Amino acid sequence: MLAWITANLATILVCLVLLVIAALVIAYLIRNKKRGKTSCGCDCSGCSLRGSCHRER
Numbered sequence: 936m937l938a939w940i941t942a943n944l945a946t947i948l949v950c951l952v953l954l955v956i957a958a959l960v961i962a963y964l965i966r967n968k969k970r971g972k973t974s975c976g977c978d979c980s981g982c983s984l985r986g987s988c989h990r991e992r
Contacts, residue, residue, distance in 0.1 A: 940947070
């Protein structure tokens with residue numbers, strides 16, 4: 936088992952780094968969603984989904 940880990944250490948580390956990055960991105964998106972912020976950044980006046988993606992202010 937130890938031989939397999941040492942042979943694949945680089946792959947394991949890259950996968951762990953990618954998992955941490957994905958978790959941070961998901962946490963960032965959830966935090967922004969709870970605060971009422973969106974990721975689109977555009978004007979919603981012409982959008983057909985304007986009533987469903989944003990809270991009314």
